[in-house]
Amino acid sequence: MTTARPANGTAGTVGVAAGDLAGTPAAPDGRLLRAIVEACGEGVVVCDAGGVVVMVNAAAAGLMPGLAPGRPLTSGAAGALFRPDHPEGDSRRVDHGRRRLLVRRESFGVAHRAWYLRDVTAESARTGALLAERHRTRFLMEAGRRLSASLNTRRCARVTVELAAASLADTAMVVLPPGRRQAGWVRATGGRPLQEGTVGTAATASVPGLAEALAGFPPVPSRWLDPAQVPGWLLPEGFGPAGHLLVTPLPGNGVPAGALVLARREGGSSFDEEGETLVRVFASRAGAAISAAALYQEQSATNAILTADLMPPELPAPAGMELAGSLRAAQQAALIGGDFYDVYLPEPGGPGEPLVVLGDVCGKGARAAVLAGQVRHCLRALLLVERRIERLVPLLNRALRACPSPNPYVTLVLGALRAGRDGHARVDLVVAGHPAPLILRRDGGVSEVGARGPLLGALPQAPVTPVSVDLAPGEVCLLYSDGITEAFGGPGGREMYGARRLKDALATCAGMPVAAVVERLEQISTDWLGGAVQDDRALLAVQARP
Amino acid sequence: MLEKTPFRTEVRSTVPGITLLVLSGDLDYDTASELSTLAEGLFSGDVRHLELDLSGLDFVDSSGVAALINVYNAARDRDAAMRIVALTSYLRHMFRVTALDQVFDLPA
Numbered sequence: 001m002t003t004a005r006p007a008n009g010t011a012g013t014v015g016v017a018a019g020d021l022a023g024t025p026a027a028p029d030g031r032l033l034r035a036i037v038e039a040c041g042e043g044v045v046v047c048d049a050g051g052v053v054v055m056v057n058a059a060a061a062g063l064m065p066g067l068a069p070g071r072p073l074t075s076g077a078a079g080a081l082f083r084p085d086h087p088e089g090d091s092r093r094v095d096h097g098r099r100r101l102l103v104r105r106e107s108f109g110v111a112h113r114a115w116y117l118r119d120v121t122a123e124s125a126r127t128g129a130l131l132a133e134r135h136r137t138r139f140l141m142e143a144g145r146r147l148s149a150s151l152n153t154r155r156c157a158r159v160t161v162e163l164a165a166a167s168l169a170d171t172a173m174v175v176l177p178p179g180r181r182q183a184g185w186v187r188a189t190g191g192r193p194l195q196e197g198t199v200g201t202a203a204t205a206s207v208p209g210l211a212e213a214l215a216g217f218p219p220v221p222s223r224w225l226d227p228a229q230v231p232g233w234l235l236p237e238g239f240g241p242a243g244h245l246l247v248t249p250l251p252g253n254g255v256p257a258g259a260l261v262l263a264r265r266e267g268g269s270s271f272d273e274e275g276e277t278l279v280r281v282f283a284s285r286a287g288a289a290i291s292a293a294a295l296y297q298e299q300s301a302t303n304a305i306l307t308a309d310l311m312p313p314e315l316p317a318p319a320g321m322e323l324a325g326s327l328r329a330a331q332q333a334a335l336i337g338g339d340f341y342d343v344y345l346p347e348p349g350g351p352g353e354p355l356v357v358l359g360d361v362c363g364k365g366a367r368a369a370v371l372a373g374q375v376r377h378c379l380r381a382l383l384l385v386e387r388r389i390e391r392l393v394p395l396l397n398r399a400l401r402a403c404p405s406p407n408p409y410v411t412l413v414l415g416a417l418r419a420g421r422d423g424h425a426r427v428d429l430v431v432a433g434h435p436a437p438l439i440l441r442r443d444g445g446v447s448e449v450g451a452r453g454p455l456l457g458a459l460p461q462a463p464v465t466p467v468s469v470d471l472a473p474g475e476v477c478l479l480y481s482d483g484i485t486e487a488f489g490g491p492g493g494r495e496m497y498g499a500r501r502l503k504d505a506l507a508t509c510a511g512m513p514v515a516a517v518v519e520r521l522e523q524i525s526t527d528w529l530g531g532a533v534q535d536d537r538a539l540l541a542v543q544a545r546p
Numbered sequence: 547m548l549e550k551t552p553f554r555t556e557v558r559s560t561v562p563g564i565t566l567l568v569l570s571g572d573l574d575y576d577t578a579s580e581l582s583t584l585a586e587g588l589f590s591g592d593v594r595h596l597e598l599d600l601s602g603l604d605f606v607d608s609s610g611v612a613a614l615i616n617v618y619n620a621a622r623d624r625d626a627a628m629r630i631v632a633l634t635s636y637l638r639h640m641f642r643v644t645a646l647d648q649v650f651d652l653p654a
Contacts, residue, residue, distance in 0.1 A: 337608075338608075360608060361608070362608040362609055362611070362612045363575065363608065363609050363612070364575045364609070407609070407612040407616070409608065409611070409612050409615065411608070411643075411644060433643065433644035433645060433646075434643065435643055436643075452642070452643065452645055453645055454644065454645035454646070454648070454649070455611070455644040455645065455646070458612075458615045458619075459649060482608075486605075486607075488605075496636075535607070
């Protein structure tokens with residue numbers, strides 16, 4: 001576009017060859033070239049073949065005040081910038097004082113070399129900050145991913161120190177919340193196997209800042225902690241003296257989940273403000289993971305204790321009878337219902353008959369487990385003073401009515417077992433709000449015991465009338481929970497199993513040993529469910545010994 | 547897997563002085579508290595006669611039975627009356643087994 005350029009432009013003020021007016025390109029003269037170089041934002045230094053500066057523009061002089069025409073290029077502090085081995089055309093980043101410069105060398109003929117200097121300090125800082133931020137984000141994402149993968153406190157602590165030792169310090173230790181006597185710790189050190197151990201609770205006070213961190217106080221800056229005071233147990237063997245120490249609390253859900261202790265070797269870089277902030281963010285993630293794991297473990301342990309109260313007892317074989325039972329708890333802990341059965345034997349040589357109970361408490365989960373446990377223990381205590389089943393049930397009703405927990409409702413069947421003559425067995429039964437037991441006769445006939453009574457815990461009175469059942473050898477009295485009859489499944493998936501099917505299934509069990517009867521019914525019920533969500537299912541069968 | 551029928555409640559007041567509560571779906575462990583909360587609200591208002599239509603209930607578990615007992619007890623505590631005006635044969639059987647048929651006012 002040179003041909004169209006107007007003659008009175010800014011370039012004209014420094015003189016333009018006359019030929020330009022005629023539209024013919026002409027080389028700019030020395031003054032023009034000089035002005036162009038001066039106006040350049042990049043620093044330009046031109047020197048001759050001998051390395052003596054012949055020209056320095058304003059930008060270059062601003063960056064290197066020592067540069068001046070007539071002086072050797074490599075004299076003074078700037079010498080390191082202009083290395084004779086700098087490849088032509090190549091740009092290199094060179095730190096000069098507090099600045100970072102981009103240096104490029106060009107040759108013009110054999111006589112002149114030019115050095116171009118660009119100040120990239122701010123640009124580099126921005127790029128550096130961006131890269132550091134990216135690195136931090138990646139680290140925290142990786143931390144989040146790995147920490148969320150476990151619900152075990154030890155495993156979470158291990159992941160925490162592994163991540164910290166890989167990115168934040170030379171050695172990293174998690175000290176878990178101390179117990180009355182000792183505190184557990186996990187330590188990772190670059191290139192060494194993970195170490196675990198315990199330390200006396202009192203000894204934690206010897207680490208600067210650790211007692212405060214374990215108590216959940218905010219972290220103090222690393223520079224306030226004297227690494228020389230670090231006790232020997234904190235660092236791995238052969239680590240050498242610690243140069244920098246950082247102790248950060250691991251915040252949990254309202255309670256501290258321990259503390260993260262980081263150490264860097266003497267001579268290593270200290271923890272700067274950004275580094276400490278990153279450690280705090282990391283510690284809050286690790287703390288959340290460890291405390292969630294701790295809560296989960298605590299809850300699992302509590303659930304295990306609670307559901308132990310639902311565990312059926314080993315069944316004895318009272319004189320002349322065989323017992324068999326099956327209790328299938330719902331698969332999910334939160335869905336555990338309150339089905340239970342139990343057998344109470346009289347004291348050896350004491351009066352009374354063996355009692356069996358099968359019941360179902362209202363609700364699910366831990367509350368149901370507690371209530372079922374209460375009912376079983378309550379019955380055990382009441383049996384010390386009352387063994388008549390028709391009296392036991394109203395007593396239990398009163399006890400439940402006085403129970404402060406919400407919905408303390410229970411349905412159950414209580415039976416007293418007595419050996420009769422000629423191998424017969426007699427079962428006295430009371431039914432309280434529960435499906436009535438079924439009787440399997442030798443000929444395959446199945447009938448329902450004609451007894452009923454109110455569910456317990458809901459109404460002021462709970463009158464029940466006992467019903468007596470005589471079992472000939474081989475005949476079975478089956479107690480079951482509604483989890484059996486109300487199991488949804490079948491071909492369509494949403495059909496209730498129902499009492500009719502249970503009776504039909506029981507009829508096919510005539511002549512079988514009682515353990516086989518229970519196993520068969522349980523199997524049929526499981527098949528009916530076909531893997532569907534299930535309630536608790538309880539079966540307890542009494543057979544006159546065949 | 548077992549599909550659950552959503553539990554629904556509907557309050558109608560057709561005859562002056564009588565509130566009809568229509569329940570449908572599954573009244574179980576997951577939904578029983580809805581009924582208890584609803585009943586609390588009704589009785590703390592000026593409901594003196596509560597009628598329950600249970601004919602739309604597909605399933606009631608022990609928690610559901612507990613919720614019905616709680617509604618009954620809440621009514622009694624406030625000198626209000628609870629009457630069940632419609633139910634299924636499955637529920638009638640359940641009330642018979644739990645002997646609640648001798649407590650609840652059921653249709654003939």
